Amino acid sequence: MTIPYSSTQPVPAIGAVTPPSGAARPRLAFLGTGYLGATYAICFAELGYEVLGFDVDEAKIAKLAGGAVPFHEPGLDELLRRNLAAGRLRFTTEYKETADFADVHFICVGTPQRADGMGADLSYVESAVTGLAQHLTRKALIVGKSTVPVGTAEWIEQLVGKHAPADLGIEVAWSPEFLQEGFAVEDVLRPNRIVIGVKSDWANAMLYASHKGVFDLAATEDREVPLVVTDFATAELVKVAANAFLATKISFINAMAEVCEVAGGDVTMLARSIGYDPRIGNRFLQAGVGFGGGCLPKDIRAFQARAQELGAGEALRFLHEVDLINLRRRTRVLQLAAELLGRRSGPAGPDLSGTRVAVLGATFKPNSDDVRDAPSLAVAALLAKAGADVHVYDPEGMENARAAQPDLTYEPSMNDAVRGADLVCVLTEWADFRNADPVALGELAAGRRVIDGRNCLDSALWTHAGWEYRGMGRP
Template identity: 65%
Template structure:
């Protein structure tokens, strides 16, 4: 049930005289850690919680356990002014918070594509017995539709009988490498609550966002809705974006056989306001900790609810995306003059340099990274593979220890028979083909994200191959 008596607009949040609640963020990974520092910057008293003692110790020392652009400054500033701190003590969390945000991970289950809610369950059942006053527990983690009612049942079972605790929901829409801006200056805020009291408290927890928007003369759309819609919006958005990416990658395959240029095709399509040009860059496909698992989890949940046929196309979206990695290895082999047989190519004796290990630029996140997976496939095909990435090599070395990691870039490309640009870092976009020419053994480059100017490289004597752009 949603609140109907309160005005549900941004102006009402700004003018509300409600005091600012104290906020806790349970789970301080890239999601909760970013929110905690940003909301402290917005003027809230904030306590971050995690079971990982090492992570909490790093945060309290002013060190980020992950890379996120601009977050280190906010962390240092708000630790110093006392608005932000971190703990592993769940009792302290219960005593401190008026609004508790659930920010724990919901990865795919090991036995299926369904979301694993075990971390969420553990967090709720650990906190609930220690709650001693009326408060709300707000879901930010990406979950299957219907989760909020289950969380409320857990709270009712495990919290003291005389303490009223309500579930609310406010999904996150953070993009890694832009997460600070996405928290401080969101493109929308979605809220769902069961009662007017919970709705008022939830709005008070977002008042700082709207005050900043008013100061900067910006609009932040507010959507007050039901629980099912609030739970669906993040996975529905990610599935849509995944579909758009796979669509243009499918067009890249068609362009290759028809003699077209998918980059020009995407530009032409993007001028249609109904389509837009975002997420129309053909390449090696999407990865990361959100899009792949959210796509699969949505399809799995639809199947559980009896409407799996309606979302059956998502399986092909996933397949198109996965095939891009195989396609990249095939193109790499062809560039080097190797045959591609039924079992795939053999790349023995080749030195290949892969530029990029993270799933996108400006992050150190290598989860389900197409770049790192392709690097591993090249090695499995017999090549000697050297990897360079500006931020992600430490994480990549743990995930793929059999690859060779070298920096700086100039040393990584020495003696390469082929360079594969697989993560479009700004550093790679501005490479000088003439400067690299004397470092490599052969002037061959596979532009896996169509990030380079083909003519510039060809004029410098390189054999250039993009994705869906012909030869």
């Protein structure tokens, strides 16, 4: 039965539900312990739930079980160690152990872009669901949390029907995630909304019980957490629709930066001015080198691909231009570098041979070690391809950057990267870079030229210190 309403206000506890395991609260499993699954597993243990994290990657599980988070997320290491010690959290590589333990199984595996097109690769989802389903021996709820094409939940129901005994009554639900890297602990413990797609009162009650810790924490802090109860398709669309909107907003202001660059305007003043309009708001209106990471780029492409399959491709044609605008900002940095260094561009682009360039930032955003589709690292590779001797520094992303772009030179500090540089490119807005002393850096550099790829520097301060400054979309 489909729940016949959609509520955007907190709801009272749905009638008492007894978890199939017989435990007082639902026991939770998170399948996939990458960024999404590990963060949720650790934070839900912090909320008092008994939690099991599952992954087929033995090295990753061993690291988590040993008290170390395999990625950078502020505050998560301490929570991991505390909940391991408390006995509320443990990890496994065994499907049977996972099936025997949990009442609610959250699918948190990756859904990368397919190698042969723009669509999402659901092979990890299929492996997780089929591996779990064939070991289930009692009623359970399987909840999708990964970002997937609309229609995936119905497909998962079919997989469960094929691989789990029908008399167990296994049910499926959907509850998208809304994590922001660098703020993920707060996003789990204090979410701005929870969305669930269900087909039965039992699934609704189980998911409410699984999130009661979140609602209880909110009550102690006198906050409300909106709960949206809806159908499968809407729940699946929420995350991709949100990411498409945010990507569009970022590309919009970067398109305005392109106009400002030829018209002599200042995109930072333009963004501030339109951001005061409450219908628009100022968040995600920072022009720069564009968006990246493991979500927005792949999600808008997968959304287009799925819309095309459903016969609604025309509705999302604008996302193709959003993607193109985003990619153009990377080549704009290369053009600015050539201008500042006095190099002409030929048919093959500018020749930056004989120049040393410092790239400050390798991650796609600060407070993360994630370099997936990072504009900063892509620009560094473009500069190197143009012949520049590129030296990269990032506070947290060096190991991942070195694995992704091994031919670049990596330095142990910001000063080492800047020393002897003819040009400095600030491409990730880490606080260390925003607050850097331009006078001190100027004494290290061979040439005082800086490209502010995130419009995060005080242009007047840097100019006063003798730097030739170029921002994105700024005069």
